Amino acid sequence: MQEDRRVTRRRFIQGAVGAAAAFTIVPRHVLGGTGNTAPSETFGGALIGCGGRGNGTFGGLGPNVKKLAQCDVKFLTKADNKLIYSDYRRLLERKDIDVVAIATPPGWHALISVAAMEAGKDVLCEKPMTRFISEGRAVVEAQNRYKRIFQIGTFGRFGESGNRDSIRTHKIMASGLLGTNCKAVHRKQGGLKVKEWSGMVKAEPQPIPKSLDWDMYCGPAPLRPFHPHRFGGSHRGYWDYEGGGLSDMGQHHFDPVQWRFAKDYTSPVEIEPYAPPAHPEAVAMWGWVEMKYADGLTFVFESHEWGKGYDRKEERGVRLEDLSEEDRKKIEEMPDPEPLVSFPDAIRTRKQAGGHAEAAHRCATLLHLANAAIRTGRKLRYDPVNEQIIGDEYANRLVNQPMRSPWHL
């Protein structure tokens, strides 16, 4: 019933503005004033990246978004630039699209997120947010410059932020009352699909399928000979496009954990790996990575798939007993954090979404720092304000990797 009413309202409004096509959604900017909230609350949407995660990601836009178009580099031979596109830039030119869901391989996430916001669209982007750290900062800047809504495609923090124990931890950490004496340790043990999402070190080049725009697929990464393992889900095993299971599963895991420990606006300062020498192109094996924040909080990634296990620190939460009696009272008096806003509500109300760009970027930074340590085989020190690795020029090259033209942020 609600759907019928919405359509009726939309058609009425279309009539009022003289729209010709009965099933064309009036873009919200035609109807809304500042903030662009459409009276119909119905939005034109598009899906960019139509692989395995595509429809699931699009579903995250909510029930009020109608899919008007989809885009994928594998649509080269069937793109009509009306419903089906192979070049996201053409799709983003459309003014009837308000919201995009991005489910490409992560090598494209930042470029398309930024471009979509430049074109005035709100964005729901699959995780992991980015391929390397500086991309995340560019997404944050675009979100802020264009005042668009950005939400990362993992939602664990929404449940976490309703849990009383987590809220208490969040308040203690956000208060800063622990100073630099936080003893908490959070260990992510296994479940990071290391072997499953490794890359091939031995792969004979194959002919490029006619329907695939391979140059566009490679995008900002180096143009390599085609091999099907670099495409279609198994792309996760190549540094060019992602960072293996650690990247792919890591943002799911650490998104709620980062909220619990109130680390949405900072990053670790020390990162230490245990791993064999990394392959230059293929993601492969590693043992663990320990990451410490300036306040002493420790996060650990443990693969449980290679080498000796992590045995430095036991899992430990934040305890009220860590605080003086006076400080405990302060925590009790602190108001709870504001409830997180879902993406469908955010695009309607223009309030920041719960998994906003800065939070998503800081979570992705965990993954990228862990992978930078694995790839260099060195203990790294990181400056969370300037977002640079300190005193290691060669590791720092993994923070902001050059892009192949014409791609730039």
Added chain:
Amino acid sequence: MAEPSEKLLELVGRMPDPDDRGMYCTNIDKEKIEAAIAEIHKGGTENIIGVIDMLVEPGRGDDVKAHYALHCIGLYVCKLGEDARSQFGEALVSQLGGNRPKAVQKYLIEELQAFGGREAVEKLGSMLTDEDLCEPAAMALVAIRRGARRQFREALGKVKGRSKLTIIQNLGVLRDRRSVGELTKAAEDDDQDVRIAATWGLANIGDAGSADLLIRIADNSSGWERIQATKACLMLAEKLIAAGQKTDAARTYKHFQETRSDPGEQYIKDLAADALASVG
């Protein structure tokens, strides 16, 4: 190319064999790999070039172990210090520009992107005029940064097509103020990608004198190019504010506030109004 010594072949042979999926997921022995790499490195430049001699084009043989070993040497020398690293860089540089297959040279350039320094800059600059190697050389130069601007400037007049686009873009990436004139010309190039790269570059450099040009391009273009030219104007305005040139920035915001009347660009009008208010 000399035949690699038996000893070197044996050391490279200690690198792991790919598993049955063609991956490095089983029998990866960190200590064994690192000991072999240290031994290879002891042989100096001769051994590094010996490993390079084992590299082949994709599809022309099995160089999996040599490919991995070369990268492992790079990781190893970075731990040893600057002298060892620059020696490694020099060994890589010495093998560029000759008769080695382009795919092999491309891999050497990628290794320089990871591990190269000042010793590689001039040679990489000379690769910018090679259509096949321009892009990887540009990426390596941008990663190294020191001394790279000059290489791009000098190559610009010698290239066309995609290489020209690559060089224009990277002059902007490196914020080369001395290239403002060339970028200004390129902002009105026949090729849309070149125009977009040039306008972005002028904004990234923060050249106040480009503000009117960028506004004109934004006003007169459509579709994707209009979106990108508008971005360039906004980027430049932010850089001008950061540099204390608020009046110049305000002019851009005021222009967008007054002229972006299409409902599809309401968000630009709104953000310009907000920015103008905050500039004061």
